[in-house]
Amino acid sequence: MPNPKDWRYKFQKAWSWPNSVEKFISSLIFSPSLHVFCGESSLGDIRVDLYIDADVKADAFHLPFRDNYFASVVADPPWHLAYHLRPKLIREIVRVLRPGGQLIWNCVWWPNSKSIKLTEVWFAKPNTYRTCPIIMVGIKIF
Numbered sequence: 001m002p003n004p005k006d007w008r009y010k011f012q013k014a015w016s017w018p019n020s021v022e023k024f025i026s027s028l029i030f031s032p033s034l035h036v037f038c039g040e041s042s043l044g045d046i047r048v049d050l051y052i053d054a055d056v057k058a059d060a061f062h063l064p065f066r067d068n069y070f071a072s073v074v075a076d077p078p079w080h081l082a083y084h085l086r087p088k089l090i091r092e093i094v095r096v097l098r099p100g101g102q103l104i105w106n107c108v109w110w111p112n113s114k115s116i117k118l119t120e121v122w123f124a125k126p127n128t129y130r131t132c133p134i135i136m137v138g139i140k141i142f
Helices: 019-026 083-096
Strands: 033-036 046-049 070-075 097-105 116-123 134-140
Parallel strands (some): 033 070
Antiparallel strands (some): 097 134
């Protein structure tokens, strides 16, 4: 088997963003902040993941936090999440986000919620034939 160090691509640990992406997202976050589906990322005052060792090991569909608490929620949900599960996930994330709070969303599908208003869309032009990284930001309006 070829040595990965000889490959043209630079590989990184799964469930983590490159440092430049982490730095950009950190500039958007207000405290107290929650990072759902955090993986190996260090972003957020409280990091939640079901499979990775995080501050809180929890299911994103049943977050163990009070309503309207967080000023920012960062989420990198599974892009392939089944359509029928998406509304449930959004309701739970919106529940813990305070009115006026900011949702920082790294996904190709935007939450279909009357409670979240899309305010910004950021993307990074990839340098190869691959998926374009996208960050969408929204505000909880009620």
